[in-house]
Amino acid sequence: MLGVSMAVARAAAVSLRLPLYAYLGGPTARRLPVPMMNVINGGRHAGNKLDFQEFMIVPHGAPSFSEAIRYGVETFKALKKGLERRGLPTTVGDEGGFAPDLESNEKACELIVEAITLAGFTPGRDIAIALDPAASSFFSNGAYNLASGEQFSREDMLDLYARWVKAYPIVSIEDGFDEADWDGYVAQTAAIGDRIQIVGDDNYVTNPKFIAEGIRCKATNAVLIKLNQISAP
Template sequence: MVSNADFQIRKVDALEILDSRGNPTVRVLLELEGGRTAVASVPSGASTGRFEALELRDGSDASGDALPERPRYGGKGVRRAVANVRDIIAPALIGQDVRRQAALDRLMLDLDGTENKARLGANAILGVSMAIARGAAVAAGLPLYASLGGSGARRLPVPMMNVLNGGLHAANALDFQEFMIVPHGAPTFGEALRYGSETFHALRALLHARGYVTSVGDEGGFAPDLPDNETACSLIVDAIEKAGYRPGADIAIALDPAASSFGRDGSYRLQSHGTSVTRSAHEMNELYADWIARYPIISLEDGLAEDDWAGFAKQTSRLGDRLQIVGDDIFVTNPAFIKRGIREKTANAVLIKLNQIGTVTETVAAIEAARHAGWAYVISHRSGETEDSFLADFAVAMGGGQIKTGSLCRSERIAKYNRLLEIEHELGVEAEFVSPFAVPRV
């Protein structure tokens, strides 16, 4: 029989581990009075929004300026964040009840006292917040998705699988960061994973046959040096057909240009066959409209830069009835920014990243803001990931029906897919898999 004491925190510890890019990140270990333990590891992004919560690194002070001494790990160590967990957060949490997620997250925010978590570090705070959520599930004898989402948590997400990498995620000439396949026409999550895997391997064969390299980028997608961004869309359509599926109906395309990386002052510079072309926001929107008419694209994320609010609103007005317009860097999982976007009709969907905002409670608040407005929301990983599968359970708990967690290789990505397979197996006939997308025109 579980008692209240079983939910009380006995110990909180942390250590520095490595993420999928070989950079340090924070792992938190939480022990409860009943002897049960919970562990959580924090991801890290390469393409980051300007207003994200601060990821505390040893080689930077709170302002981001480099310290004078030569730092370990090139300044990317997280011993300061680990020390903050051990010396500041842990003493305040001993004896607290892990079922009080919102109160404990608020306690950590008060301990930090800054708007962007610059004192303790969002990586320190989030690691503890995730461990608290997992501790509550372990103590209650529930899977994490049921503990966070209740008895109604049974919807498996449609995966967005990053099969071609560019931008900041690969050393090639592609400006756009992610070209994804979306197997939304599958009957189950397990079948969606199979559709994606078979298409991934068909794409590998096509790239090899056409003389392109098949090395992979940060998120496990192939990173060939293609002549332009549109060639990637054409290749994906060919791969879908080669794998035996119908482009659009079975497997569609999602794009994440991450336009902040190639946009400046309202202009966007793209490479095409070795030549640089500068476009306005209007011209970018016309480019997307042209592609949408010719390729089965159902989702467009960060098609414009994070400060181009007017351009985003025009894009949503122009294209929002034809596909999902997702804001990532412009919203950074911040409820205040999302509410502004809702007022200004900036998008019709939001990307949700736990480490952009820094606590489980604030992440849920961001999702609730999107839900209230009737917006879609996509639970997302980061390019620097770990083997922690928290995200898979979180996606099921939140019930939005979409997840971005990388390609069909690299174990830090596969860990999430395999956990979703486990959840689908656990739910059995209760599992739901419903496409959030209308079938695009092809």
């Protein structure tokens, strides 16, 4: 389905003598989205003690897409130097981010803020942080079970995210709750959805019916669309 869809889009663009971006984005399409770059891996994507799956950087202060890539590359290199200075490994996880064995999830945010500064940028103004906890991966028996042995309730997770948003330049949180914990998503969006992007992925799985339900109950204010992913209701 995905291959046919891509081929049809390209064929339609050619038939109209338009570049693909103009066919997909319309006549006013001029800008690419701000990239989100995975720099520290945890969870099932890495063999370390981090519970959260992805810690990303978002170079939203860059004046162009090419400059955003440069911001990201320079910060990634600064992060590597910071890890090496601490004697931590700089091997990467499944999705290209470093996979150090840190003492806590919060330490990853601290290291990223340090790397942004070392690269010569201002945290929050030039480069921000995005999280993908993939909370379904550590949720069982009604609780969020961390590698530290702690068990967090939905309310505990809400408090943790709210505290981190105040302490670090976080602009996006994806899959902060279990895929079936819709009340968690709704509560988080109501609490801090006016300040950051609350992204649904595992709870929507690119299924139009689930996305419509998310819109109806205001579960998130953003959705991740994967053209090669859909789950039946």
